[in-house]
Structures are given as C-alpha cells and as structure tokens.
Amino acid sequence: MLQNYFKIAIRNLVRNKVYSAINIAGLALGVASCILIFLYVQDELSYESNFSKADRIVRVVGEVNFEGQQDNFAVTPLPLENEVRKFAGIQTVTQLSKLNKQTIWYNNQAFSEDNLLIADSSFFTVFDYKFIVGDPATALDAPNTIALSEELAIKFFGNAEQALGKVLKFSNDSYKVTGVFRNEKHSHLDPSGLVSNMSVRNRLSPVELKNLWFNLNYYTYILLPGEAQKSGIQQQLDNLTTKTINPWLKENRLNAQMRFLVQPLKDIHFDSRYAHGLAPTGNMAYVYIFSAVAVFLLLIASINYMNLATARSAKRAKEVGLRKVVGADRTQLVSQFLGESLLLTILAMLLALALVEVLLPSFNTLTGKYFTSGLFLQWEFMLLLLAIILLVGVVAGSYPAFFLSRFKPADVLKSDKMPRSGSAILRQALVVVQFSISLIMIIGTIVVFAQMRFLKNSDLGFKKEQILVIDVPYGDSTLVKRLPVIKQKLLQNPNVVQLSNSHSIPSESLNRTLMLVEQDGKMVEKTIDIMAVDYDFIPLMGIEMQAGRNFSKDFKSDVDGGFIINEAAAKWLGWKDPIGKKVNTGDTTLVGRNAKIIGVVKDFHVQSLHSEVKPLALELRPESPGYLLARIAPENQEATIRFVEEQWKQFDQKHPMEYFFMDEFFDRQYKAEEKMLTVFGYFAGLTILIACLGLFGLASFTAEQRTKEIGIRKVLGSSTGNIVLLLSKDFAILVVIAIILASPVAWYGMNKWLQDFAYRTDLSWWIFALAGTAALIIALLTVSFQAVKAATTDPVKAIRTE
Amino acid sequence: MNKEELIIETRQLEKKYVTDTVETTALAGVDLRINRGEFVAIMGPSGCGKSTLLNILGLLDSPSGGSLKFLGQEIGNSSERQRAKLRKQNLGFVFQSFNLIDELTVEENIGLPLAYLGVSKAETERRVQEAMERMGIAHRRSHFPQQLSGGQQQRAAIARAVVSDPKLILADEPTGNLDSVHGREVMALLSELNERGTTVVMVTHSPSDAEYAHRIVNLFDGQIVTENINSRKHAAELL
Structure with missing residues (x-):
C-alpha cells in the first residue's frame, strides 16, 4: 500500500510540474531560512556553554549609588577577591582586568592587541580553556608570563607548538609564553592572551589593597561547588558591603553606596545592564524577532501548500472517490495525503540543505559567526530537521488531507458533478x-x-566627516613628546587642514571622574564624564561654543585650571551662568585642582543617538596618548593618507600606523x-x-x-x-x-x-x-x-x- | 437459482436531498429484493433516481429513511467506516466513465482493492494476472488509462471490480461511454460473470443492455413502477 501511495505521490509531483515547483521551492526557501535562523538563535543562546563548569560560575557585578545617581557596573573593586575568598560555600574565586591596547613585539614583527587580560592561574580553574601546549595549572604562576590564544600564537609563530617558551615584548617589559589555549568564541571572554597578574599584584602593598574599594577595574568570578549555593553568596556579599565597604566609603567622605550582586555566567551575554563589560552583549529582542521571522516564513510556505493543494482538490476528487469505492476508509486516505505532504517536505528539506550549504559563507559574513556544514551532523540539528519535517508536513498537510478525504464517492464519480475546490x-x-x-x-x-x-x-553637534584618526599608542612617552613636531610636518601638506590630539574620541566610553563643584557657594561632590583634549580639538571637530571661550595658549592657567563643559552639564548642575564657577577634581595628581569653568560648548553626541547627551567636561591636556586627529581635504584623500603614513614612519618605527575615519568609527x-x-x-x-x-x-x-x-x-x-x-x-x-x-x-x-x-x-x-x-x-x-x-x-x- | 438467498433487501427506502431552499425527493419508498446469482437491470428516465438507488445499494450513499439490509444485516444507518469495510469485502463497481486512477497503470489500478484488503503481494500478482487474462487486457498491463481505448478502459475497470471476488457487482451505465461493438463486449463480460455466480445490479438506459438481465426494475419519480422478469433470458438459461 505504501508503495502505491508513494507512486501516486511521485507521479502527481512529476505531472504537475509548476505546482510542485512552487511548493517545493517555497518550502525550501522557508526551511532554509528557518535553518539559518535556528543556527543563529542556537548560537546566541549557547554562550559560555563550552565551559564545563558554566552552571556553577557566577560573576559579581556592582550597583553603585553615587550622589543619588545609580550606575550598574560589570567591574568590581580589587580587594573584593580577597574578601570573597574568605566566604563559605565557594570553591574558588578569580579576578581579571583588561590591559590597554598594546603593540606586541616578537623580533621585528609587531601586532596591535586590545584583547589582553590580566589574571592568575586560578582563571583556568574556573574557565577550563583547552590547552594545546603548556599547563593551565601553572601557566600564570610566575611574573612576566603570558598564555596565548591559538589565534594569536598562529599570528606570531605560525602554529601553537612553536609559541611555547618564546619571549614577547610589550609595555617596556618581556613576557614568556607558557601556554597556548584554544579560542572560545562563544563567550563574553575571548582573550587573545592572558598576562600573569603577579607582575602587577606584587607592586601593591597590603594597605593599598585595602584602600581600593572605590577603584572599579576588576572582573570577579566565583566558582561554586554546586548551583544551589548562589543565594548564600548573595547573603555574604550583602554582609560585606554593610559591614566593610559602605562604612569605608563613609569614612572616606564619599557620598556613595555599593551593592554587589551575583550574576550567573550564562546570563551575561544577554544582560546589557552592566557598563564596562568585556564584550558587547547580545540582544534578546533580536533572538525573538528572528525566531518569529523563521516561524513566519515556514507558515507562509505551509500556507502555499495548503492553498494549492485544496485549490487543486477537484483534480484529486476522482481518485479519492475511487479509493473509497474499492474499500479505503477515511483514515487510510488521510494518511495517504499526509504522507504526500511529508514527502514534499522532505524533498524541500533536501533542497533547503543544499541552499544552506551555499548560503552559509554569506550568512557568516552577515552575522559575524562561524557556522560550518559540520553542524549538520549534530543531533540537535537533526532533531530540528525532523521537527520541521513533521511540523510542516503535518500542519500543512492536515487541512488538505482532511478536506480531500471527506469527498463522497457518490458525488465525485459522476463526471457532471465536480466538487467545489475547497473553501x-x-x-x-x-x-x-x-x-x-x-x-x-x-x-x-x-x-x-x-x-x-x-x-x-x-x-551630531560636530562634523564627523573627513577626520582621519591615528592611534597614538599608550606607554610610549617619547612618541607623545614628539607629537608637536609630527603635527608641524603633517601640516606641510595643504590637504591636511587641521590637527588635534585627544585622549578619547566620540563613541568610545569615557572615564568618569569625581569632582567637587560649586553649588550655592559650597563645594559638592559630583561624578562627570571627562574627555582630555588639546587646544585644537573644539575647532577641528566643528563643535560650537555656547558661552565663554575655547582653551587658549594665551592663558597659562588653562593647563591646570580650566574646564569646558557642555550644555547638558550646565543644566544638570543648575548653573545659569557657568563661566567662572569653581571646580576641583580633588585628586592632586591630576589637572584641575582649584580649576574654573572657562567655556560651555553646545551639546554634541559623544555616544550614539541611542542615548541622550550626557553631562560632559573637557579638560586640557595638550600632549596625551590616545589619538591624533587630522581633518583632511576631500581631494586626493588617498595621497594625503599615504603622505601621513610616510611622515609617521619617520617618527615611529616601533608601531605600524593604525588609522581609521571618525565617521566610520562612529557609525559602527x-x-x-x-x-x-x-x-x-x-x-x-x-x-x-x-x-x-x-x-x-x-x-x-x-x-x-x-x-x-x-x-x-x-x-x-x-x-x-x-x-x-x-x-x-x-x-x-x-x-x-x-x-x-x-x-x-x-x-x-x-x-x-x-x-x-x-x-x-x-x-x-x-x-x-x-x-x-x-x-x-x-x-x-x-x-x-x-x-x-x-x-x-x-x-x-x-x-x-x- | 436453486436456493433463494437474499443479498439485498430494501423496505420503504427513501432519499431526500435538502439544499438551502428546495427539498428534492430522489427515492420515495422503494421496496426491492435481490437474490444471490441474479442479474437485475434498473431502468427509467433521467432523474428518476436510478443512480441514487444504485449508490445506496452500493453503500456509497446513505438513505434518509426506510430499511436497507445487506446479507440480512441492517445497515441503513451504519458508519462510513463500517460501510467501507463491507464494500471492500463484498462489492465491485463499474462506472460509465470507467473511473480509473490516471496516475496508476492498468495493473496497479486492478490491484488496488486487494491492497486495501491486505492481500499479500504474491497473491495480488496472481489474482491481478488472472483478472487481466479474463478480461483480455493482460498485454496492456503497464499502460496508463489515457493510453487505452474506452473499451479497454472499461475492461480494466471490470477486472478491478472482480479481482476481489465480490458477491455483488454494481454497474452504473457501463456501456454509456462506449460504441456499440465495445458495449456488447462489456455486456458479454458482465453476463459471463453472472453466469459464474456473481450477482449483478446494473443501471442502464439501453433496452438492449437490459436484455442481458433476468429482471428489469422500472423506476419513475423515485418509485418502482414495474418489475418484469426477462422471459427471454430465462428461456435461454433453461435451454
């Protein structure tokens, strides 16, 4: 009987080519999109799952209430690690911090890396990265050691094995490679290398360690013995803040309160509440949207099948009648037609797999993921295929099946009485x-x-076009000192219109600084985003002054005592006339001791238009690492860039010149x-x-x-x-x-x-x-x-x- | 006709069609008894209810009232599933328009009833072969219906009707779409089946086709008006 159904199905498909083509092509497109979306969604949902202890790892995150303003941070204070280590019910704790972008040298080769983390060997106890060479238990025990990711090892040495024992140089120091681990892309951590923290930690005295509760720069992870211990940790964290941290803040006259929370490792990818995370978070909304789209596509293709099958039902009516005459009951007919839709779905599925195979590279480019057709062999994937076949086959097939099998032979077998083609x-x-x-x-x-x-x-309040941004590496003070000379050389080219250097540029996250500001004759504490710039930044960016003046070489006091704020800051501080208001950064090592507001700029967008313009202060630092900005003429752009590169090379042989355009960077x-x-x-x-x-x-x-x-x-x-x-x-x-x-x-x-x-x-x-x-x-x-x-x-x- | 065994018995059989506004009576109290081994022809003008009666007798349609007994069992109100079961075990159908499935070959069409009966593959092959030989279409076994002449198609349809060895064959104008030569051929085949013991009930317009039957039932406006014994046929059989 099955053979008979199969024959009929195949012969029907072949005989009605257009109909079959529409159905199979539509379903194949629907199924292929569905598969691609499934890959994306599954990938998004499987972050951190490659770590075997993922379910037992939590990150400590902080809620900081400062001057009535609450901020959520992924970073925590340094002393937290030692305090957490004393907790009951934990297996181990590890802390890491991010290293600034570094130019790493091996012999004459240099690569710029901004994904280096500082940690100790306990990191690998918590996160079980697979080591290709080296021993994770001891890799970071000694000072000046580094464990490399496979990608970085290959970049320098061609393969992982070669890397072991080699010495890399960066930030005026040497680091020995003690291991190479496999990259783990499915994680908010994807370090290109881990630098031993022994070099850093040893420089801090116990007193200093205790006094860094307001220095949030460290990521703290706890490994629990089991999943059940989470609540116990929260209790102990709360005790720590009420008994130790908050009193300490008060003692140091900081109008701040902290609270630390436990965040399961697997929640990190979709939780966008915490600032200064190690990686951009995913967006659950997109996961929902794409899942809905997948379902929609399948639905639309299934509807095609239903519509065309019922529309064509008149043609199948005679067969139904006849089968009933010779003894088929309804169940048999329903299963026959369901079988047909299943067959069609399977054919569509095969075509869809071929489509996916072809589309995978473009899809990878689009999503920035790394799917391969090896995925087809995973059981989850097989299960998905089976589910789609059954769902589409049965859902799309059931209406036509029940509809067709309802025909009465007495009605349909008379040639003058054709049944109507469904509703x-x-x-x-x-x-x-x-x-x-x-x-x-x-x-x-x-x-x-x-x-x-x-x-x-x-x-945006500034002109982002035609600004070439050149990286000025940190940790190279000679280069920074040479900046005025470099600028002079560059300005010799008439296409280089204007130059400026700044510590940060729009779209980067800014440092937030504690300041004392004048309000009603008293000095009160406030935190504000701060951007260090030079004399030419405001004119080069095309930012307009609203009141007061730009930084000027004519005023010596500007260097240590001048601040420019934006309109949002003036409004936030309640200043009607901000010029001349007193501010103090409180930190004697920084500029701004007993400073004054010298100007107000019109609001400009430091961050994307997702968020409103926040209060901002500009401080003057004529020579700072970060970036050299060059406004260049639109004419002969390539020649101008080549010129800049040539000049740069003469001053800096150590680093390859890295540059980008501000508008592209901002639009990222x-x-x-x-x-x-x-x-x-x-x-x-x-x-x-x-x-x-x-x-x-x-x-x-x-x-x-x-x-x-x-x-x-x-x-x-x-x-x-x-x-x-x-x-x-x-x-x-x-x-x-x-x-x-x-x-x-x-x-x-x-x-x-x-x-x-x-x-x-x-x-x-x-x-x-x-x-x-x-x-x-x-x-x-x-x-x-x-x-x-x-x-x-x-x-x-x-x-x-x- | 030694022992009179009833295959079908109807009493006051009624069939009404109800549409939105009109109620049409197709059968208005039909009493009919058909014995095993009989060849009955049902005649009457268009719209008199012939086909409706045949469909009800063939369990393809259900009556609106009255009683219908099949092999002594009341089945007027039985479920579709039950009727399907009775159909496949006991009935064979022949239609005016042949009603072969276009997507199946002659051989596959003929084998279809056996497939629904769950007959084994080897047995199916044997019985299909036998049926095709009896109907003289074995040489056309792997052709599709459209590739055959009308006579050949109807012979294939008859082969399909007899392949399961049914107790009763119902034929609805079996020669209606055929020329006279092929028509006679088909009637001869039905007659031969009847002689071998199969009961045949046939609806026809054609008096010459009716000549093959033992008994002719005349229907008018949904009622039996006359029932004639075909003396010539009886005479022939007595010879």
Whole structure:
C-alpha cells in the first residue's frame, strides 16, 4: 500500500510540474531560512556553554549609588577577591582586568592587541580553556608570563607548538609564553592572551589593597561547588558591603553606596545592564524577532501548500472517490495525503540543505559567526530537521488531507458533478495572512532603513566627516613628546587642514571622574564624564561654543585650571551662568585642582543617538596618548593618507600606523541596526517572494477554473483589459485587507523598536503607503501574468474545454 | 437459482436531498429484493433516481429513511467506516466513465482493492494476472488509462471490480461511454460473470443492455413502477 501511495505521490509531483515547483521551492526557501535562523538563535543562546563548569560560575557585578545617581557596573573593586575568598560555600574565586591596547613585539614583527587580560592561574580553574601546549595549572604562576590564544600564537609563530617558551615584548617589559589555549568564541571572554597578574599584584602593598574599594577595574568570578549555593553568596556579599565597604566609603567622605550582586555566567551575554563589560552583549529582542521571522516564513510556505493543494482538490476528487469505492476508509486516505505532504517536505528539506550549504559563507559574513556544514551532523540539528519535517508536513498537510478525504464517492464519480475546490474564503483568508506577514516585514525594513538614515544624517553637534584618526599608542612617552613636531610636518601638506590630539574620541566610553563643584557657594561632590583634549580639538571637530571661550595658549592657567563643559552639564548642575564657577577634581595628581569653568560648548553626541547627551567636561591636556586627529581635504584623500603614513614612519618605527575615519568609527555603533536592516531586508524579500509564489499558483488555478467564464465573456465582447481587471481585482482586495490588518501591528512593533533610540525618526504615513503600494504592485504583477495569459486565449478553445 | 438467498433487501427506502431552499425527493419508498446469482437491470428516465438507488445499494450513499439490509444485516444507518469495510469485502463497481486512477497503470489500478484488503503481494500478482487474462487486457498491463481505448478502459475497470471476488457487482451505465461493438463486449463480460455466480445490479438506459438481465426494475419519480422478469433470458438459461 505504501508503495502505491508513494507512486501516486511521485507521479502527481512529476505531472504537475509548476505546482510542485512552487511548493517545493517555497518550502525550501522557508526551511532554509528557518535553518539559518535556528543556527543563529542556537548560537546566541549557547554562550559560555563550552565551559564545563558554566552552571556553577557566577560573576559579581556592582550597583553603585553615587550622589543619588545609580550606575550598574560589570567591574568590581580589587580587594573584593580577597574578601570573597574568605566566604563559605565557594570553591574558588578569580579576578581579571583588561590591559590597554598594546603593540606586541616578537623580533621585528609587531601586532596591535586590545584583547589582553590580566589574571592568575586560578582563571583556568574556573574557565577550563583547552590547552594545546603548556599547563593551565601553572601557566600564570610566575611574573612576566603570558598564555596565548591559538589565534594569536598562529599570528606570531605560525602554529601553537612553536609559541611555547618564546619571549614577547610589550609595555617596556618581556613576557614568556607558557601556554597556548584554544579560542572560545562563544563567550563574553575571548582573550587573545592572558598576562600573569603577579607582575602587577606584587607592586601593591597590603594597605593599598585595602584602600581600593572605590577603584572599579576588576572582573570577579566565583566558582561554586554546586548551583544551589548562589543565594548564600548573595547573603555574604550583602554582609560585606554593610559591614566593610559602605562604612569605608563613609569614612572616606564619599557620598556613595555599593551593592554587589551575583550574576550567573550564562546570563551575561544577554544582560546589557552592566557598563564596562568585556564584550558587547547580545540582544534578546533580536533572538525573538528572528525566531518569529523563521516561524513566519515556514507558515507562509505551509500556507502555499495548503492553498494549492485544496485549490487543486477537484483534480484529486476522482481518485479519492475511487479509493473509497474499492474499500479505503477515511483514515487510510488521510494518511495517504499526509504522507504526500511529508514527502514534499522532505524533498524541500533536501533542497533547503543544499541552499544552506551555499548560503552559509554569506550568512557568516552577515552575522559575524562561524557556522560550518559540520553542524549538520549534530543531533540537535537533526532533531530540528525532523521537527520541521513533521511540523510542516503535518500542519500543512492536515487541512488538505482532511478536506480531500471527506469527498463522497457518490458525488465525485459522476463526471457532471465536480466538487467545489475547497473553501475559497479560507484560501482568501490564508492569502491575507501571508500578505499581512509580508507587509509587516516590508514596513519593518523601511522603518529600520529610515531610522538608519536619520541616525547617519542627524546633526551630531560636530562634523564627523573627513577626520582621519591615528592611534597614538599608550606607554610610549617619547612618541607623545614628539607629537608637536609630527603635527608641524603633517601640516606641510595643504590637504591636511587641521590637527588635534585627544585622549578619547566620540563613541568610545569615557572615564568618569569625581569632582567637587560649586553649588550655592559650597563645594559638592559630583561624578562627570571627562574627555582630555588639546587646544585644537573644539575647532577641528566643528563643535560650537555656547558661552565663554575655547582653551587658549594665551592663558597659562588653562593647563591646570580650566574646564569646558557642555550644555547638558550646565543644566544638570543648575548653573545659569557657568563661566567662572569653581571646580576641583580633588585628586592632586591630576589637572584641575582649584580649576574654573572657562567655556560651555553646545551639546554634541559623544555616544550614539541611542542615548541622550550626557553631562560632559573637557579638560586640557595638550600632549596625551590616545589619538591624533587630522581633518583632511576631500581631494586626493588617498595621497594625503599615504603622505601621513610616510611622515609617521619617520617618527615611529616601533608601531605600524593604525588609522581609521571618525565617521566610520562612529557609525559602527549602529552595526547591530545595520545588520538587522540587512537581515530584515533579506527576509522581507523572501516572505514576499514565497507569498507571491503561492499567489502565482493560486492565480493560475483561478484562471484555469474560470476559463469557461472568460470564454463566454469574450464571446460577449469583453476586452482583454476587462478580463485582466476581473481576475486581478479579487486578489487586489485581499492585499488591501492585508494592508489594513498589517499596518497597526507593524506600527506597534516598530514603535517599540524605535523606543531604543533617544533620537528617532517619525513613523510617518508614507512608510505604510510605500509598503502597501509595493506589495500591491508586486501582487498584481504576479497575478496579471496569469490573467493576461487567460485573457488572450482563443475564446473557442476556452468554451470547448468543458 | 436453486436456493433463494437474499443479498439485498430494501423496505420503504427513501432519499431526500435538502439544499438551502428546495427539498428534492430522489427515492420515495422503494421496496426491492435481490437474490444471490441474479442479474437485475434498473431502468427509467433521467432523474428518476436510478443512480441514487444504485449508490445506496452500493453503500456509497446513505438513505434518509426506510430499511436497507445487506446479507440480512441492517445497515441503513451504519458508519462510513463500517460501510467501507463491507464494500471492500463484498462489492465491485463499474462506472460509465470507467473511473480509473490516471496516475496508476492498468495493473496497479486492478490491484488496488486487494491492497486495501491486505492481500499479500504474491497473491495480488496472481489474482491481478488472472483478472487481466479474463478480461483480455493482460498485454496492456503497464499502460496508463489515457493510453487505452474506452473499451479497454472499461475492461480494466471490470477486472478491478472482480479481482476481489465480490458477491455483488454494481454497474452504473457501463456501456454509456462506449460504441456499440465495445458495449456488447462489456455486456458479454458482465453476463459471463453472472453466469459464474456473481450477482449483478446494473443501471442502464439501453433496452438492449437490459436484455442481458433476468429482471428489469422500472423506476419513475423515485418509485418502482414495474418489475418484469426477462422471459427471454430465462428461456435461454433453461435451454
């Protein structure tokens, strides 16, 4: 019997090529997208899971309330490690910190690395990185040792084994390679190397160790004996803050309160609350959005199958009747038709796998992930395939199966009494569902696009274009001292318009500093973001002054005693006339002791437009490492860059010159949105494509069914245009209904998405009009192809078909 | 006709079709008894209820009222599943429009009833072969229906109807789509089946086809108006 079903199914597929092609292609596209999205979602959800103790590892994060302002930090104070070590119910604790970007040297080779962490061997007890060479238990025990990631080892030495025992140089010191571990991309930690902290820790006295509770620079991880101990740790952390830390803060006259919380390792990837994390966090919203898109795509493809199968049901009616006559009961027929849809799904699945294989490299580029077809062999993946086959096969197949198996033989076996082809209303409703989904995707794409344009074209308060940014490495004071000379040389080229150096640039996270500021005649403590710049920064960036003046060489006191703030800071501090207000950084080693406000700049966006402009202070440091900014003329840009490189080489043979453009760097903050735009665009295209495939099939079916009507109308004098209109009208109405249904849903969803931005574009009516018109045109083009074909058929032929 | 065993017995059989506005009576109290081994022809003008009656007798449709006994068992209100079971074990059908499945070959079409009966593969092959030989279409076994003439298609359909060795064959205008030569051929085959013991009930317009039957039932407006014994057929059999 099975063989018989199989034969019928295959012969039906072969005989109805267009129908089969539409179904299989649509399903394959749907399934392929679904697989890709599954890979992405699974990858996002599996962060940290490669560490065998992942479920027992927690990170300590801090809530710091300072001057009534609460901040959440991923970083914790240095002394915390020693205190936590005394806790009951922990297995071990490890602390790491991030090393500034370094230029690492081996012989004459140099690479710039900003992913180095400082830790001790207990790090590898907690995080079991796989070592290719070396012993994780002792790798970081000695001072001046480093364990390299496989990628970095290969970069320097070609392979991991070669690296062992070699000596690397950076930050004026030598470090011996004691091990090479495999990279672990699925983690918020993906260090290119781990430097032994023995070199750092030994320099601190016990007194100093105790007095660093307000210095948040260290990441603290605890390994628990079991998952159950989390609550006990929280209790002990709370005790520590109430008994030791908060009293210490009070004693040191800091108007601050701290609280430390336990965060499970596996939560880190999606928890974006904590600032200064080691890696950008993932976005759970995108995981949901993409999962929904996957389900939608499958749904649309399944609807195609249902619609076309029921539309064609008249053709299968005779078979159903006959099988019943010779003794088939309904169960047997239902299983036959379900079997057919399963077969079709399996065929689509095979095609989808081939598609995925082909698309994988581009998908990797798009998502920045590293999927290989080796994934196909994982059992989770097999399970997914099986689930899709069963779900689509059964869901899409069940309606046609139950519908078809319901035919009564007495009705269908008489040639003059053809059954109706299923409920037209249901088919129309399903088409409306398909187009609503497509429209939501199209509207979403347009909104994301409009917002991206808005972000990129918004006035940031500074001119980000044409600024070349050159890295000035830390830890090279001679280079910093030479900066004035370098500047002079560079300015000899007329295309180098202006130069400035600064410690940080927009889109980087800034240091926050404690300051004493004058309020109502008293000095009160405040923390504020601070940016160290030189005399030329404000004019070069094109930032406008709102009051007062820029830093000037004419005022010697500017170097140690001048601050410029932005409008947001003035407002925040409640200063109507900020010029001349007293400020004090409190730290005698830094500039700004007994300083004054000398100017106010108009607000400019240091951070992306996701957030509002925050209070900011600019301090003057004419020579600081960080960046050299060059505003260059748009003409002969490449030649100018080459010139800058040549000059740079003469002053700095130690570091390769690294540069980038400020606008590109700034816009990188919208990378997630940009990715979303691309992915959304692709999937919107796919949904409309699959929906149109179905529409095409349905239109051809309708045209076929109405052949006689068309023939009669033509005999009675109807024009081709009239016929096309007649056939297209019904479908156009469905699309219009879809527009009406989809618009509010899309509006709600995209409005929510836009809430992520402090500055956003309007959801104006034209977005919906554009999407609706586009969908309508695409649908009409699809339908009219069939309509024109039907309308231009010889009417005699049409009537004779009966 | 030695022992009179009832295959089908109906009493006051009724069938009404109800649409939104109209109620049509197709059968209005039909009393009919068919014995084992009989060849009965049902005749009457278009719309008199012939096909409706045949469909109900063939358990393809259910009556609206009255009683229907099949082999002594009341089945007027039985479930579709039950009727499907009775159909596949006891009934064979022949249609005017042949109703072969286009996607299956002659051989596969004929074997279909056996597949639903769960007959083994070897046994199926044997019985299909036998049926094809009896109907003279063995040489067309791997052709698809569209590749055959009307006569050949109807012979294949008859082969399918008899392959499961049914007690009763129901034929709905079996010669309606055939020319006279092929029509006679088909009637001869049905007659031969009947002579070998299979009961045949046939709906027909054609008086010459009706000549093959033992008994002719005339239907008008859903009621039996006359029942004639075909004396010529009886005479022939007595010879």
